[in-house]
Amino acid sequence: MWSAAGIDLSFHRIGRAGWTHDGVLRSWAEAPWLPFGGGVAIACLPGDAVWLGLTNTAASPAGVTLAAAAAAAAAAAGAGLRRLQVPPDWQLGWVLGADAQPLPLELAGAPTNAYCMDVIRDGGTPGATFPLVLMSPAAWASQFGSIEIPPAEQPPPVPAYSRMVRPRGLGSTTHDP
Secondary structure (H helix, E strand, C coil), X not given: CEEECCEEEEEEEEEHHHCCCCCCCCXXXXXXXXXXXXXXXXXXXXCEEXXXXXXXXXXXXXCCCECCEEEEEEECCCCCEEEEEECCCCEECEEECCCCCEEEECCCCCCEEEEEEEEEEHHHEEEEEEEEEEECHHHHHHHHCCCCXXXXXCCCCCCCCCCCCCCCCCCCCCCCC
């Protein structure tokens, strides 16, 4: 987990075919990552999209509740931007393109693709700014050494959750004679 200004980030891959901008993304595989250039390098395959899990871990000055935070991600090329509150938002999987259409975080046909992440603390105070650099296995190898990334496989569907609650008073009881 990468931490910056009280935000913990986890890195996940999803097959591009399973990516959507509406709804919750489900991890197909973890994305390997390393600290790099003051930020994070994330390894992925050309057919992957990447999404980030965001957790606000900063305490308020009183140390009781979580201090408000916002995160903004921008494509380094200037073609996309997204700003979200952490919480209630906890997942970053796209930025808005120049045409206002959601774009996945992906290599987009290049060996690397860079994004800039800003964490803004309560009251608009800048918390941290750092790069997120997606790297193909070849780009990763030139920077860090060889890496094998198995293709991300779609996990089986999650069965609908059902919770059975036994009403009070039912079940086994003992009676005094």
